[in-house]
Amino acid sequence: MRLYTAEEMGRADRAAQEMGISGRVLMERAGVGMASLALERFSPRRAVAVCGGGNNGGDGFVVARELHRAGVEVEVLATREEYRGDPEANLRALKGLGVRMIRPEELGVSLGRADLVVDALLGTGFSGEVREREAALIRRINASPARVLAVDVPSGVDGSTGEVRGEAVRADLTVCAHALKVGCVISPGREHAGEVAAVDIGLPSEAEVEPSVVLNDAASLAGLIPRTAEPAHKYSAGALLVVAGSRAMTGAAVMTVAGAQRAGCGIVFLVTAAGAAPLLDARLTEAIVEGAPEDAEGHMGEGALEAVLGRAGRASAVVVGPGIGVGEGGRRLVEGIVREVEAPVLLDADAITNLSGSDALAAREAPAVITPHAGELGRLMGAGAREISASRLRHAREAAARHGCCVLLKGSDTIIAEGEKAAVNPTGHVALATAGTGDVLSGVIGALLSRGMGAYDAARAGAWAHGRAARLWLRETGWPAESLIATDLLPHLPRAFAELLEGRPPR
Numbered sequence: 041m042r043l044y045t046a047e048e049m050g051r052a053d054r055a056a057q058e059m060g061i062s063g064r065v066l067m068e069r070a071g072v073g074m075a076s077l078a079l080e081r082f083s084p085r086r087a088v089a090v091c092g093g094g095n096n097g098g099d100g101f102v103v104a105r106e107l108h109r110a111g112v113e114v115e116v117l118a119t120r121e122e123y124r125g126d127p128e129a130n131l132r133a134l135k136g137l138g139v140r141m142i143r144p145e146e147l148g149v150s151l152g153r154a155d156l157v158v159d160a161l162l163g164t165g166f167s168g169e170v171r172e173r174e175a176a177l178i179r180r181i182n183a184s185p186a187r188v189l190a191v192d193v194p195s196g197v198d199g200s201t202g203e204v205r206g207e208a209v210r211a212d213l214t215v216c217a218h219a220l221k222v223g224c225v226i227s228p229g230r231e232h233a234g235e236v237a238a239v240d241i242g243l244p245s246e247a248e249v250e251p252s253v254v255l256n257d258a259a260s261l262a263g264l265i266p267r268t269a270e271p272a273h274k275y276s277a278g279a280l281l282v283v284a285g286s287r288a289m290t291g292a293a294v295m296t297v298a299g300a301q302r303a304g305c306g307i308v309f310l311v312t313a314a315g316a317a318p319l320l321d322a323r324l325t326e327a328i329v330e331g332a333p334e335d336a337e338g339h340m341g342e343g344a345l346e347a348v349l350g351r352a353g354r355a356s357a358v359v360v361g362p363g364i365g366v367g368e369g370g371r372r373l374v375e376g377i378v379r380e381v382e383a384p385v386l387l388d389a390d391a392i393t394n395l396s397g398s399d400a401l402a403a404r405e406a407p408a409v410i411t412p413h414a415g416e417l418g419r420l421m422g423a424g425a426r427e428i429s430a431s432r433l434r435h436a437r438e439a440a441a442r443h444g445c446c447v448l449l450k451g452s453d454t455i456i457a458e459g460e461k462a463a464v465n466p467t468g469h470v471a472l473a474t475a476g477t478g479d480v481l482s483g484v485i486g487a488l489l490s491r492g493m494g495a496y497d498a499a500r501a502g503a504w505a506h507g508r509a510a511r512l513w514l515r516e517t518g519w520p521a522e523s524l525i526a527t528d529l530l531p532h533l534p535r536a537f538a539e540l541l542e543g544r545p546p547r
């Protein structure tokens with residue numbers, strides 16, 4: 041499935057028109073497709089279409105005409121005094137059919153009667169902050185108990201970034217013309233969009249443009265997961281060094297190691313704080329556990345870097361961070377690893393926090409992946425979590441550029457950025473919002489790095505399999521999403537990887 045920004049959609053649209061396909065035809069197909077999804081999904085009886093002054097409003101007029109044709113009682117609010125071009129023609133058709141037009145002051149009453157609102161106020165032509173007149177309409181739509189179908193993008197959401205500055209419609213279903221709009225899959229736009237679908241508008245494949253953000257679906261990952269080739273031994277299958285845990289925090293190390301083992305590496309070494317090592321050694325049957333000198337707080341301290349570097353020589357990738365704690369000792373340890381280790385390195389959790397204000401990553405030449413959530417990325421970038429969350433795509437890209445690494449920004453979307461490339465992972469599920477799932481993810485990506493995948497591909501494949509494992513658990517148990525615990529993911533990772541290997545698109 042394609043993702044387009046507003047600019048990319050505009051270019052594809054212009055290319056199609058240059059090939060002789062008129063904008064009117066594209067608008068007609070968009071509106072007809074959206075109406076048919078609305079009828080199928082909501083079976084509305086009374087609908088209100090709120091239509092703005094641009095082509096998004098034009099689509100809305102077509103949706104309204106189609107709903108009227110299907111016997112739905114439709115009322116239409118057209119916000120502009122005078123329309124031109126395709127929207128004008130479609131508005132004229134509505135009036136010719138005798139569809140009732142309402143004024144803004146009547147909207148409240150109309151919404152009170154409706155069971156469906158068609159939000160065609162603002163589309164990809166919108167960016168920035170909504171003007172007060174439109175903001176007032178959006179507040180009314182959001183206050184209505186009716187279901188909301190958003191045309192192309194929920195009004196107030198930036199279709200290219202998912203950013204929301206001010207009011208934005210909260211839709212039950214967003215139907216995008218031709219390609220999903222980037223803003224409908226990135227938070228907070230993602231949450232405003234509700235369920236997301238695309239309709240074919242007859243754009244020829246010759247008009248497609250190169251997208252700047254891709255959907256991290258199974259098709260885009262096909263053929264990327266390497267198989268262990270004969271003659272194989274445990275080191276050739278991928279040797280991962282995990283640097284995790286502290287005296288008071290052992291579970292993080294367990295989940296990272298276990299995630300890595302199920303993601304297929306041949307051997308996992310764990311270097312952890314000395315006080316945690318006996319317990320972890322007992323719990324992690326297949327891993328090789330080594331205790332490193334610890335400080336008074338039970339974090340790996342002075343001398344731990346030597347222990348890590350001693351092991352790193354045998355490893356084809358290193359994961360550092362889960363449960364190591366934050367402090368000066370941790371900072372020296374992480375900076376030392378970033379500086380000295382030549383194999384690909386993944387930094388997660390406390391390792392990222394320990395690097396705030398450091399330029400160690402930018403100075404590193406070998407591959408690196410960081411897997412922060414918004415809070416951790418904020419600490420690394422000298423910003424607040426709120427600021428990061430408001431512009432997730434921009435910050436993921438900025439962090440990747442500034443630190444010269446691959447960034448996987450965790451959240452309900454999960455964005456992977458490196459250089460010019462960016463992907464949004466669709467397999468995540470709210471079930472993952474539970475402690476420890478991030479540790480499993482770092483182990484999974486670490487394993488893929490140890491098996492020879494590049495940083496960007498490993499991060500993408502790891503994110504896909506991690507989210508997919510949660511969905512497989514939900515399907516198999518039928519239990520509520522809230523009941524998932526991080527270790528539940530482990531037995532489902534192999535099935536998720538099997539799907540990627542088979543190239544079978546999941547249902």
Ligand SMILES: NC(=O)C1=CN([C@@H]2O[C@H](COP(=O)(O)OP(=O)(O)OC[C@H]3O[C@@H](n4cnc5c(N)ncnc54)[C@H](O)[C@@H]3O)[C@@H](O)[C@H]2O)[C@@H](O)CC1
Nearest residue numbers: 053066067093094095096162163164165166169170171192
């Ligand atoms: N590009 C394409 O290929 C196609 C586009 N279509 C539709 O056309 C839409 C894009 O149409 P337009 O480019 O006309 O743009 P929109 O209709 O999204 O937006 C333009 C309108 O928004 C208003 N506006 C802009 N910024 C605002 C702000 N900050 N506060 C309040 N109002 C603001 C403008 O005054 C104008 O009336 C798409 O979202 C889609 O619905 C479809 O008809 C199918 C084909």
Ligand SMILES: Nc1ncnc2c1ncn2[C@@H]1O[C@H](COP(=O)(O)OP(=O)(O)O)[C@@H](O)[C@H]1O
Nearest residue numbers: 450451452468469470472473475476477478479
């Ligand atoms: N609402 C959500 N929808 C989808 N995935 C989520 C959601 N909330 C969290 N996740 C995922 O769960 C994981 C949580 O990781 P993290 O915040 O590091 O937790 P921990 O440190 O406890 O392991 C990440 O992969 C994140 O993308």
Ligand SMILES: [K+]
Nearest residue numbers: 159162193195
């Ligand atoms: K809209």
